[in-house]
Amino acid sequence: MRKAAIVGIGHTVFGNLSDYDLVDVMSFASTNALDDAGIRENRKIIDQVLVANMGGGIINHQTGIASSLVSRIDLEPAMAELVENGPASGASAVKLGYSLIASGMADVVMVTGGELMRAVTGWVATDFVATLLHPEAEYNYGITLPGFGGIFTRMYMERYGLTEEELSLVAVKDHENGSKNPWAHVETICTIEGICNSPDAKVVNNMVADPLRMYHMCPVSDGAATVILCALDSPKMKYFKEKEPILLNGIGSATDTHCLHHRKDPLELTAVRLSAERAYKMAGLKPEDISFAELHDAFIILELAISEEVGFFKRGKAREAIVKGITRINGSLPINTSGGLKAKGHPLGATGVSQIYELVKQLRGEAEKGRQVKNPKHGLSVNFGGFGNNVVTTICSKE
Amino acid sequence: MDIDFSQYEPFKPVVYAVKCPKCGTLDYPAPMICKNCGERRDPSGAIFSAWEKVPLDGKCKLLGWTKLYALPEGIEKKYLLFGVVEFENGLRAIGRLLVEEPKTGMELVSTAGLVREIPGEDVAGFIFDIAG
Numbered sequence: 001m002r003k004a005a006i007v008g009i010g011h012t013v014f015g016n017l018s019d020y021d022l023v024d025v026m027s028f029a030s031t032n033a034l035d036d037a038g039i040r041e042n043r044k045i046i047d048q049v050l051v052a053n054m055g056g057g058i059i060n061h062q063t064g065i066a067s068s069l070v071s072r073i074d075l076e077p078a079m080a081e082l083v084e085n086g087p088a089s090g091a092s093a094v095k096l097g098y099s100l101i102a103s104g105m106a107d108v109v110m111v112t113g114g115e116l117m118r119a120v121t122g123w124v125a126t127d128f129v130a131t132l133l134h135p136e137a138e139y140n141y142g143i144t145l146p147g148f149g150g151i152f153t154r155m156y157m158e159r160y161g162l163t164e165e166e167l168s169l170v171a172v173k174d175h176e177n178g179s180k181n182p183w184a185h186v187e188t189i190c191t192i193e194g195i196c197n198s199p200d201a202k203v204v205n206n207m208v209a210d211p212l213r214m215y216h217m218c219p220v221s222d223g224a225a226t227v228i229l230c231a232l233d234s235p236k237m238k239y240f241k242e243k244e245p246i247l248l249n250g251i252g253s254a255t256d257t258h259c260l261h262h263r264k265d266p267l268e269l270t271a272v273r274l275s276a277e278r279a280y281k282m283a284g285l286k287p288e289d290i291s292f293a294e295l296h297d298a299f300i301i302l303e304l305a306i307s308e309e310v311g312f313f314k315r316g317k318a319r320e321a322i323v324k325g326i327t328r329i330n331g332s333l334p335i336n337t338s339g340g341l342k343a344k345g346h347p348l349g350a351t352g353v354s355q356i357y358e359l360v361k362q363l364r365g366e367a368e369k370g371r372q373v374k375n376p377k378h379g380l381s382v383n384f385g386g387f388g389n390n391v392v393t394t395i396c397s398k399e
Numbered sequence: 400m401d402i403d404f405s406q407y408e409p410f411k412p413v414v415y416a417v418k419c420p421k422c423g424t425l426d427y428p429a430p431m432i433c434k435n436c437g438e439r440r441d442p443s444g445a446i447f448s449a450w451e452k453v454p455l456d457g458k459c460k461l462l463g464w465t466k467l468y469a470l471p472e473g474i475e476k477k478y479l480l481f482g483v484v485e486f487e488n489g490l491r492a493i494g495r496l497l498v499e500e501p502k503t504g505m506e507l508v509s510t511a512g513l514v515r516e517i518p519g520e521d522v523a524g525f526i527f528d529i530a531g
Binding site: 121124127136140142144147158209211260 | 525
């Protein structure tokens with residue numbers, strides 16, 4: 001199978017970009033990537049554009065987004081398609097981009113993920129995200145994704161004895177990392193005292209989906225991110241001389257039941273485990289080879305649960321890692337160095353691409369001061385669709 | 400002239416599981432293929448068999464729950480409680496929880512009722528409460 005490298009990356013700030021047009025936001029990340037790759041002049045070498053987006057048609061009233069992006073940044077006659085896989089659209093698009101290269105259908109693929117969720121009220125955005133649930137058995141009741149996060153968190157706490165303070169340490173870590181990331185939606189730090197133990201904590205950190213509080217979940221964000229892939233054996237690699245190519249070393253995905261109640265053990269994230277196994281197998285790596293990771297912490301309990309499913313820690317033991325600081329930036333296995341979805345933000349279609357952007361940034365040694373992992377070799381990301389019913393794991397490596 | 404009053408019958412919702420005609424496996428919500436034996440279900444009954452509908456209600460056990468304040472468009476309440484339960488026949492479901500201070504593992508009774516009003520449509524579903 002052909003191998004591919006990531007040869008260019010781009011990003012916008014995550015936050016409230018509702019004054020802008022969805023495709024303009026995607027265009028900004030895409031042109032940043034063209035510049036990063038050093039191919040703005042030679043941009044027509046791009047064979048294929050894949051756009052990851054979940055809600056353009058529903059909340060932004062825009063369709064045909066991939067064709068629109070191609071035209072907005074003058075990439076015709078490149079092939080272009082939209083990829084929708086809920087909150088995992090981004091990594092799915094990268095996976096499909098890699099597949100096109102592996103099959104020989106394309107040599108250079110641009111993948112841009114973007115979402116403009118703050119164009120509508122939080123009430124409408126929450127409803128839009130909930131449309132990925134089972135219409136009859138879940139959505140109809142008025143339950144939303146944070147509700148599933150709350151049910152999952154309580155089950156985890158009751159089985160493994162995780163406390164609210166231990167859980168909140170994930171938020172403290174992610175905010176610390178996000179405060180050093182210029183693209184992050186939330187750039188402020190928080191403390192355990194402030195969000196958990198002080199008399200004001202219950203007011204500052206209000207309940208959203210018991211036992212999950214506001215600081216336990218990601219914000220609603222706008223934003224976009226881009227990666228450009230090129231086949232390592234392609235003559236077009238000669239155009240990418242400015243930055244160190246980062247190998248797209250392993251990528252795997254898996255699905256699980258649509259309804260949470262169909263899972264024998266709702267705490268087992270089977271699709272996470274299987275997607276990671278597939279990615280490890282493709283890369284020829286094991287969990288202990290990974291230097292750092294970006295894990296889909298839309299609800300921070302997921303950082304702990306996913307870190308166990310991908311084999312970093314045994315079940316129920318991720319709490320010890322967060323307490324001991326193992327997953328902090330200077331720990332032995334830093335997790336969510338970008339701030340994660342918790343602090344960096346979660347523009348659905350952009351998230352998976354943004355996670356891979358962060359892997360490349362770290363592997364190149366370009367992360368900002370205070371959040372650069374020391375000598376990383378392999379980075380892993382998990383992009384979690386639905387409530388774990390479609391998951392993509394990606395591994396990037398220094399060549 | 401006789402007047403047909405049937406259309407004015409009160410709202411009496413029932414939530415159904417379905418039973419595979421080949422192997423008898425129960426499932427909720429209705430799948431298009433039996434997880435156990437692969438038998439196809441045809442909602443119209445025109446090509447393949449329409450499966451028997453089995454009312455799903457009665458005693459159940461609370462497996463997990465949340466009190467949710469992040470509600471979607473159209474629900475004008477401060478919060479709602481939701482639970483995941485397991486019925487005596489082994490089927491599981493998510494539904495509205497009326498118990499204000501739930502405990503995981505508690506015994507509940509499920510009935511069907513109005514769970515959401517979407518303009519032009521009354522949505523029926525599971526409502527879980529303490530027995531009696």
